[in-house]
Amino acid sequence: MPQTFDVVVIGGGPSGATAAADLARLGRSVALIDRAGRIKPCGGAVPPRLIRDFEIPDDQLVARINTARMISPTGRRVDIPIEDGYVGMVDREHFDEFLRVRAAEAGAVRLTGTYLRIERAGNVATVVYRDKASGEERRLDCRLVIGADGARSAVARSEVPGGREIPYVIAYHEIIEAPAAVGSYDPARCDVVYDGAISPDFYGWVFPHGKSASVGMGTGRDGVDLKAATAALRAASGLTDCPTIRREGAPIPLRPLDRWDNGKDLVLAGDAAGVVAPSSGEGIFYAMVGGRVAAVACEKVLTTGKAAHLQSARKLFMKDHKAVFRILGAMQDAYYKSDERRERFVTLCHDVDVQRLTFEAYMNKELVKARPMAHIKIGIKNLAHLAGIVPATGRA
Known part of the structure; x- marks a missing residue:
């Protein structure tokens, strides 16, 4: 007989491990399936807000x-x-494992294997995976599934409309x-x-x-x-x-999917949902936030029995981060097209207001509203560079 869980999380990176830990702390029965042995290429930068919000100990900072x-x-x-x-x-090799261990300590069941498919009978979803140690197919019955299996997610491609189309x-x-x-x-x-x-x-x-x-x-x-x-x-x-x-x-x-859920028993999180910041490529913070909002959405469904709450994961994420993603996407579209544009972008970075606002936004993960005149000045300089009014190698 398959084991039965409230939620099965597919993928044990920062997003999946965060979702599993949050749900386990709420008393839900959770299985966390991870392939193991894969380390994502990543610069490894984590802002103070991530360290604070997700209680990352100092010994994880290299x-x-x-x-x-x-x-x-x-x-x-x-x-x-x-x-x-x-x-x-x-270092993702150690940081991701720390997060998986923390999820297990919170009560999640860790399993090592490769996701194969989801089968359904009535209101029960059965996650089928190949166990790494035995090579055998194993089955997990559950009420809900979180797909956190990374970019080009197999879960997204098979389960969520639009999951195959992502830049x-x-x-x-x-x-x-x-x-x-x-x-x-x-x-x-x-x-x-x-x-x-x-x-x-x-x-x-x-x-x-x-x-x-x-x-x-x-x-x-x-x-x-x-x-x-x-x-x-x-x-x-x-x-x-x-x-x-x-x-x-x-x-x-490079772009969040337009839809993160299948409308009945599954929601995406992290890279599987496309939540990597344009322009910077930053992903760890947004992946962990994605895991957290997926956990919140699943808890609402488990509490109320209403699958419509799965939509709240994307809504919660976009409420806080949509504006930042839009601005970063516009920056990438504007300045990454040619070396002449890249030269202008670095010139713009000479500006002290650009520096301060950029890092305040990065450190706290929200747009800074305290200095409206600085925003206006930056906007004017930005337009001047894009129009070629100022030299690419000079300070505006």
């Missing part, structure tokens, strides 16, 4: 970053200090043994490289992780040699001779 450097196609550099705080860095970039990075400060590498600074030679439509990065570092790039275009671009990025940073620990690649979605 580095604290106090400066971000923007590098233009011509090599111009703009250093942006992180005032009154820091950006924490995590994405392919991200690739190399985790290397990090030296002390060498070349242009600084273990207390994140470098973001806006250069068409590295990525024609996204960016490259060098993010310190304490004893290691993530060096990588992303692109949505076919034919780009990701490994060659990353090698060039390592060379430019003076990191060519650092030993490589591991290499990883995966798709990263």
